[in-house]
Amino acid sequence: MTIEGADIVKAAAFIGAGIAMGFGAIGPGVGEGMAAAKACEAIGKNPKEAGLLTRTMLVGQAVAESTGIYSLVIALLLLFVV
Amino acid sequence: MELEPQIIIKIAAYVGGGLCMGVGAVGAAIGEGYTAALANEAISRNKHLSGDIFKSMLVGQAIAESASIFALVIAILLLFMDVPVHSLLKASALLGAGISMGFGAMGSGVGSGFPGGQACKGISRQPEMTGRLTTNMLIGSAVCQTPAIFALVVALILMFIDFGNVAFNPTWAALLGAGISMGLSAIGSGFGGGMAGGASCEGIARNPETVTSVTTTMLVGQAVTQTPCIFGLLVSFILMFKAFPETTALSPSMARLGAGISMGFGGIGPGIGNGMAAEGAVRWVARNVKHQNELMRTMLVGQAVSQSTAIYAMVVSLVLIFVV
Numbered sequence: 001m002t003i004e005g006a007d008i009v010k011a012a013a014f015i016g017a018g019i020a021m022g023f024g025a026i027g028p029g030v031g032e033g034m035a036a037a038k039a040c041e042a043i044g045k046n047p048k049e050a051g052l053l054t055r056t057m058l059v060g061q062a063v064a065e066s067t068g069i070y071s072l073v074i075a076l077l078l079l080f081v082v
Numbered sequence: 083m084e085l086e087p088q089i090i091i092k093i094a095a096y097v098g099g100g101l102c103m104g105v106g107a108v109g110a111a112i113g114e115g116y117t118a119a120l121a122n123e124a125i126s127r128n129k130h131l132s133g134d135i136f137k138s139m140l141v142g143q144a145i146a147e148s149a150s151i152f153a154l155v156i157a158i159l160l161l162f163m164d165v166p167v168h169s170l171l172k173a174s175a176l177l178g179a180g181i182s183m184g185f186g187a188m189g190s191g192v193g194s195g196f197p198g199g200q201a202c203k204g205i206s207r208q209p210e211m212t213g214r215l216t217t218n219m220l221i222g223s224a225v226c227q228t229p230a231i232f233a234l235v236v237a238l239i240l241m242f243i244d245f246g247n248v249a250f251n252p253t254w255a256a257l258l259g260a261g262i263s264m265g266l267s268a269i270g271s272g273f274g275g276g277m278a279g280g281a282s283c284e285g286i287a288r289n290p291e292t293v294t295s296v297t298t299t300m301l302v303g304q305a306v307t308q309t310p311c312i313f314g315l316l317v318s319f320i321l322m323f324k325a326f327p328e329t330t331a332l333s334p335s336m337a338r339l340g341a342g343i344s345m346g347f348g349g350i351g352p353g354i355g356n357g358m359a360a361e362g363a364v365r366w367v368a369r370n371v372k373h374q375n376e377l378m379r380t381m382l383v384g385q386a387v388s389q390s391t392a393i394y395a396m397v398v399s400l401v402l403i404f405v406v
Contacts, residue, residue: 004331011336014402018340021398022347025391029270029310032391033355036384037362040377044366047373054380061387068391075344075398079406 017078024071031064087168094173098180099160102237105184106153106191113146113195113276120199124206131209135202138216142198145223149187149194149230149272156183156237163241171245174254178261179240182318185265185346186233186272189353190226193276197222200280204287211290215283218297222279225304229268229275229311236264236318249328255335256326259342260318263399267314267349274307274357281361285368292371299367299378303360306385310349310356310392317345317399324403341402348395355388 039057043050121139125132160180165172201219205212240261245253282300286293321338363381367374 007331007333010333011331014333014337014340014406015343016340017398018343018402019347021395022344025348025395026351028391029351029353029355029388030358031355032384032388033274033352033358036355036359036381036388039380039384040359040362040366043373043376043380044370047370047376050373050376050380054383057380057384058387061384065387065390068394071391072394072398075394076401079398079401 013078013082017075020071020078021075024074025068028064028068032061035060035064087170087173090170091165091168091173091176094177095160095163095165098177099157100180102153102160102180102184103157106150106157106187109188109191109272110146110150111191113192113198114143116195117142117146117198117202121202124202128206128209131206134209134212135205138202138205138219139198141216142195142201142219142223145220145227146191146194146198148227149190152230152234153183153187156180156234156241159241167244169250171248171250171254171257175240175245175257178258179237180261181258182233182240182261182265183237186237186268187230189269189272190230191272193226193272193274193279193357194223196276196280197226197283200283200287204283207287208290211286214290214293215286218282218286218300219279221297222276222282222300222304225301225308226272226275226279228308229272232311232315233264233268236260236315239322249326251329252326252334252338256321256324256338259339260321262342263314263321263345264318266346267353268311270350270353270357271308271311272353274353274355274360275304277357278303278307278360278364281364285364289368289371292368295371295374296364296368299364299374299381300360302378303356303363303381303385306382306389307353307356307360309389310353313392313396314345314349317341317396317403320403337402337406341399344395344402345399349392352389352392356385359384359388
């Protein structure tokens with residue numbers, strides 16, 4: 001099996017894409033779950049404000065999601081661009 | 083130094099067996115310790131019920147133990163099985179089987195401890211609900227065992243199916259990736275399912291008349307929590323059974339390994355997050371059952387958002403398998 005330089009670079013990019021997306025997905029998943037759990041708690045305590053609370057949850061989750069999207073972008077860059 | 087294939091297969095089987103039992107023992111022990119801790123707390127609160135609480139603790143611990151028993155079975159099989167095929171592919175399949183079952187037992191072991199512990203605590207608070215608490219504990223823990231069972235299935239397929247005359251070069255990495263994908267993605271779903279189950283036992287003890295609503299919310303929440311490990315199972319089946327073209331290059335193998343890493347690690351966080359959302363909803367349905375619909379809706383929306391990163395991870399895995 002002869003391994004060329006370009007092949008090693010491609011192999012590293014593929015492994016890197018897997019690592020970027022895999023580890024990058026851990027944090028947003030947990031963080032967004034925390035936001036949802038607390039939103040349920042808050043709605044349970046104060047159901048009248050359900051709309052406001054849901055909106056706050058979604059905005060918070062969207063911000064937490066951003067690192068997941070960064071990971072996705074880096075993974076796609078590694079796969080298709082570099 | 084040129085090693086014979088049999089020697090390399092043996093090395094892979096022993097490393098896989100050690101990894102399987104070592105990692106597989108972590109979760110169940112933590113879960114059982116949690117159950118025992120809450121059982122002690124419960125007995126100190128209401129010592130007349132020590133018999134019931136003790137029984138419930140043992141049943142809860144037995145379910146948590148089953149995840150590590152799966153790991154023990156796979157480890158023993160890996161140590162003593164007779165490998166008829168002397169292809170090097172078997173080496174990576176056996177290592178993959180060890181990784182799948184070892185990591186796959188972790189989350190289910192910890193998760194099953196939560197319903198067990200909360201059921202013990204609940205019995206001391208509401209002795210007349212003992213039957214219902216035990217039922218919910220059993221359902222809740224059984225659902226959290228499913229990721230471990232998926233991991234067991236993948237491990238058994240990797241060990242006993244003869245992958246035959248397929249292209250060695252990308253397939254060795256695909257089989258290893260299949261184990262990583264299933265094993266790691268099972269961690270989050272097992273743990274998260276347990277959080278929902280624990281909250282349901284706590285909720286029934288707090289407010290016994292909400293039992294039906296609490297159980298429904300728990301089951302819906304747990305079902306969503308299982309999806310990351312179902313994605314992991316899907317990716318690992320594709321990796322095991324897709325035929326890859328023979329190649330001498332390194333990059334196609336690394337793409338398949340990367341697919342396993344992406345889906346495996348990517349499933350951990352969403353599984354735990356979905357479990358947290360389900361725990362919050364179940365806990366507050368028990369306290370405020372009038373607003374069950376709002377709570378369930380918020381739980382599902384929250385879980386859907388938390389799920390998104392698992393979907394990204396699956397997309398990257400599928401791109402690595404099919405596109406590049």
